[in-house]
Amino acid sequence: MGIDISIQIGGEAGQGIQTVGQLLSLVCQKAGLYVFAINDYESRVRGGESFLQLRIADRPIDAPYHRLHLLIALDRKAYDLHKSELDDGGLVMIDTEIGVEGDSVFTLPINALAKQAGGLITANTVAASACIGLLGGPLTLLNEVLEDLFGKKEKSVMDKNLMAASLGFKAVQLAKFQWAFSWQEKEPKGIMLDGAQSIALGALASDCRFAAFYPMSPATAIMSYLVSYGQKGLPVVVEQVEDEIAAVNMAIGASFAGVRSMTATSGGGFCLMTEGLGLAAISETPLVIVNAQRPGPATGMATRTAQADLLFAIYASQDEFPRFIFAPGTINEAYDTMQKAFLLSEKYQVPSIVLVDHFFNTSLYIADKPFQVPDRIERFYVTDQEISNPASYLRFQVTPDGISPRALPCNGDALVLVTGNEHSEDGHNSEAIDVRIAMADKRMKKIAAMTKEMKPPESYYGDAEMLLLGWGSSKGAIREAVDILRKYGMDAGCLHFVDIWPFPAQIVADMLKKKKRIVMVEGNMTAQLGRIIKEQTGIAYTHTLLKYDGRPFYPQKIVDQFMQ
Amino acid sequence: MGIDISIQIGGEAGQGIQTVGQLLSLVCQKAGLYVFAINDYESRVRGGESFLQLRIADRPIDAPYHRLHLLIALDRKAYDLHKSELDDGGLVMIDTEIGVEGDSVFTLPINALAKQAGGLITANTVAASACIGLLGGPLTLLNEVLEDLFGKKEKSVMDKNLMAASLGFKAVQLAKFQWAFSWQEKEPKGIMLDGAQSIALGALASDCRFAAFYPMSPATAIMSYLVSYGQKGLPVVVEQVEDEIAAVNMAIGASFAGVRSMTATSGGGFCLMTEGLGLAAISETPLVIVNAQRPGPATGMATRTAQADLLFAIYASQDEFPRFIFAPGTINEAYDTMQKAFLLSEKYQVPSIVLVDHFFNTSLYIADKPFQVPDRIERFYVTDQEISNPASYLRFQVTPDGISPRALPCNGDALVLVTGNEHSEDGHNSEAIDVRIAMADKRMKKIAAMTKEMKPPESYYGDAEMLLLGWGSSKGAIREAVDILRKYGMDAGCLHFVDIWPFPAQIVADMLKKKKRIVMVEGNMTAQLGRIIKEQTGIAYTHTLLKYDGRPFYPQKIVDQFMQ
């Protein structure tokens, strides 16, 4: 079965969960292992119960594990809450001072050792190091990680941490941990990022130059990354604005003037952007909106996850217009998808919506492919030279494919006239019947070519008689569930949708023909993708496996539910 | 074939189109005829080209006619624009001064006669009276109408108008009009109202006591009627607020505190309300939103009509929750539907959305049933007496049907705690898994009973092998199209949907089984109702007959398109 270990660090917000997690994951990554981590925390700043679950494996993983092999309990509450999740043979590592005893409890004087090393602040290093020790890992790798992190600080900081590492490591020398394994020297499998970061990097690789936002979990992190990368000499402006309405309109303004622009938000903020979405559509201004989903309705659960805005995204804003909707499932897909979203939004002059979610944005992944930067960004506007007569330039010229040559304002003699009202080819308001029909047809005509841009769902054992269908961030969990089901001898496979709208109906219909079971695995209550498939292809799903508790999918739990 | 005459009054905004239309329609109504009128105007205050088309018949009609029998052209432009719409034998009535000549042109010195009567201001009366004369109607009825309108003003006003009427009437004595008919003394068939008025009256009959709004065509008229009726001693407060976000939230606040509340808007405003819609949903606060549709995207065409917000209304706002969606097709249906919307919204503690449109709101109808006022308004809240222990009252108590007894704040000892976050039974925020599942289930559980409240689509020759399907304001046009088709010997019928969501899938599936042709007749580009039917029943429509030019459906045009 190879290496597959889940380690959970639990405690109060602010206790150092992140630090322990970071040390451990960096060590494992350095060792050429795959790591994956989820973050679970309440919508508050201090206190409450949080945890980070780190999964380590020797093959790619993009989903959490349903049981724990090692629980690092930073407080009593973490122990009480999570001990029942321990696998047979699993251990709880906990400070001796807390005074918990039991079969599977491994006590360690973490704080005492930290003090010995030079201060309580090194307790996290002690814990991480003990954990590495239990796993049979080499102390040297941890020391390297500490060097990377603290090398540039005062020497005393480094020394204390090295000492803490050594103490923690020694303290577990005699302990036995069933999942300890022999560590090999290998190259890192790839870079380690959270989902939000991959979205930000994808935007930058698309030459996105303007982003306006109003803070909202779990979207803010994307902007935070854009801001910090932007500092590194990129031509990108990120502006925090007064509300989401300003955000979407400001992005539209910047895009109109010629720079690739985006905004990111979550449900409630997306609501406030829907009018702007329609403005982008009728003015045919490129626009990328990232909706990082969380459970609703309304404020719902700000730090939990969901996949329940798909239908809303498809139908948001009054009347009808083409739009792209994407839902990447891994960080490599997210990086690529952002580029596709920007490219196609500009090519077709329609808005692109990218759906991610709390789980995706806040989880730590290893990218299995490097993040390539294109040599050149393909842009889709015309200059005076390309317009036969700039003086009579028509922004909304009716063309066979519905795409009108787009000039930029202040980029030559052509004047660019744009309105959110229905308009004639020159961009002036018009209410004439023939003009309305021509413009509505022109906009909708794009859908044919847009649909051809849609990648079919990725098939994994797609020939199987039973298919699990999902979209977005559940990809890793569903694929792993398929692996397990197949081990159980079932003829199962899955289809994962990234490119969702315009819906590639024909392709999907072909892929679903004559399946015995079509099981929708979605993070919502009504199988939203399933309903789209039904409406678009006439093919009805047979089962659903829906989750709406605000937590991510776990492969084994999918399997268990499936077997029922 | 009976009486069925279409009279169009065309000219610039501000020229008196409305006055002529009002005089004519009141006379016809008094004479026991059915009348129906549409208003066509641009989004501007003065100038431009407007018209009012009045249709007069001896049977109920709720749709405009595709040809004109009489065109009253108040200016040259009206003549030029509409002369081609004249039916064979149709007449244009136009002031001699304008200098138009031709076979079907009937010139009349309207302004000269008006001056003779006492002033240009009476020109509209001259025109109306001449029109009555052409139709073979009695001058006495017009005099009565003038008495109703001007009786309370200065005597000279009345005298001038009576004089104008008499001059206009005499001037056409010798003229021949092919559609003249013999007028009988009959009782009025019912009251004459525009759609917006029926919505306002329906709201008042539901004991709606608070309405907040931000002006937006074509919704403002509803509020305008609420304001003016409210003056007549009703306990109703109507407040114009700073934006649509304030409107929806203020209505929610008032509803939370115990009074039935509503707001009305159109597309862009509805976008801004979508976050509030979710708040009403998760806080389980009753709320009625009227979305008076107009073409989009974005500002689209402010004074034109559309039926393109259905899918948006169904899926608006993040995550999933039950809601009611209604789309009345006649003013009687609108009056009743508003009451149903308020009642069910309160009974199930879910939002109700009523979809009307520009065509409906601005058209003049005759109500074929009187507007009944119930003796008592059934309310759905509990008082301390009905709560076993007010001190431990739980606003979101989990119950078998999902409906929690709703107490009002400041109405006893029970405290009412409500939040837009996910919450436990007591109303406090909660992120616990079991609580989340329980609450989400509780909300969605209501759908079963809600669906049973849904009236099936109204069937008209529903047994026919070909069915036209529509919703909302196109009812009259579709039914009339069916009449015509049947006259042509086709086995056609129609189904008209008022109660749309939760979708009564089973009933509809039964009604559609084994139909040869299912033709979606909708005011949008993608057959939105058809798509819902497909998704909900698995039954695919076979044809579409879609209109998205901003103008209403005309029965004969439906027929013509159908025959292709």
Added chain:
Amino acid sequence: MIDISRYDSTFENKWCPGCGNFGILQAMKHALSSLTIPPEKVLIVSGIGQAGKTPHFIRCNMFHGLHGRALPVATGAKVANHDLTVLVSSGDGDCYGEGGNHFIHAIRRNPNITLLVHNNQVYGLTKGQASPTSSIGMITKLQPHGVHQTPFNPILVALSLGATFVARGFSGKIQQLSQLIQQGIQHRGFSIIDICQPCVSFNSINTYPWYQKRIYELDEATHNRSDLKHAMELATEWEERIPLGIIYQSQRPAFEDTIDALKTLPLVKQETQVDQLRTIMNNEHKRN
């Protein structure tokens, strides 16, 4: 005076230890108990944010709505039942950022509501972005070059809009804050209390000591509350000295007082006017 413990909520408080919000909470309870307004007559409306959580921690009726939208909800509730004492707990982001438009227009409308803005000059719940009241130069993760925008001066803006009650409190002065809240509740019209509230987790500029050094109480005896010009001058004080107290107060009809339908009973308590409705419908018949 009602026993203050009657306002205690059993719901776990989720603020950071040391947060200025605790003082505000205490002052609210004290004010309500002093005015003997029982929990069931009080409605606390809030938006989203740390300030927005306030009504969970005090036992009254609660409507914890959307980010930025507390004022319209509160206004609607007050119109529906003016027997309710309506308080709004809002944050600086909630009230002056997302909800800025409602702040402006609530002042113009002047409903009989008391607004408490927990002004910590930062977005607390979303972990430390600049807010409309953040000082120029404040550095955050999202504003690494420091804030450039002129801080929103709620007192001055409120005065410029014709606010009828404008006060400033400090969460470290619970007693005075309670007095302000009481006077705000008693004021007939919209009362605005902007409260200096240290955020110990994300605002390292405007700390307790920072405030302590600057705050001073307006002398009730000498300060002429109805002097708008002077109030505007006081409103511009900040970097050196920060005045606490009622900066300005005046009278004009409260929103509810301008509405005929509210002259008698609260809207929610009035009878359905079936006869009147029938008359209206019949008149429509006659009118036609």
Added chain:
Amino acid sequence: MIDISRYDSTFENKWCPGCGNFGILQAMKHALSSLTIPPEKVLIVSGIGQAGKTPHFIRCNMFHGLHGRALPVATGAKVANHDLTVLVSSGDGDCYGEGGNHFIHAIRRNPNITLLVHNNQVYGLTKGQASPTSSIGMITKLQPHGVHQTPFNPILVALSLGATFVARGFSGKIQQLSQLIQQGIQHRGFSIIDICQPCVSFNSINTYPWYQKRIYELDEATHNRSDLKHAMELATEWEERIPLGIIYQSQRPAFEDTIDALKTLPLVKQETQVDQLRTIMNNEHKRN
């Protein structure tokens, strides 16, 4: 000076005869021609309303967006290409009602944009409802008992928010208005020109004669534009006398000037930083 006819639009004007908007339109053309800014360098952004139609009637680049949302669009366009001269045509409902929040925060942000508010104290396009600037007592179909809310005073509010250029014009004084627009465009920062604009169709209070009786021009020689206190006093004048001219002007960095990335070329003209991007991606590899 550019030939003013170059700004003439061939699109049919849809305002009512006699509307104050015509004067504003004329002043805009005059100002642009005087400053010799050619049409292709000008972007006029507007919201929805009669004022919002303005850019259709003048030949420049146009973005006629959503009701209330012109300022964010304009800001975005300016950031993307600061070579553009960006004017915003907005109405009193558009700018102070639906768009109130953007007005507030645009002032704080201080982008180099000129805002013209066609303030007719009424909702024109939607046919005569009260607007935020309507006078108390104004009767409309929707406000049959008259307006009760305190009118929004854009000048005073702008000053209280730290606006750097605040002026008032009158659509009947085209020459002066053109001057104001020119100075607004030349001002580095956000320039606000609130324009008294008679609506002949729906506002029978604030008519041409009503204004003519009250307006007076500030004396450029004696009026000290940098005196904020005096400006605030001038801002309160209305019922008796209405000052026209630049009421206040000051300097602080414009929004674009605070952004490093805009120090050189306009954002839209800069090269894609492929190498820099590669370095970032590679560093991510190394960092790990």
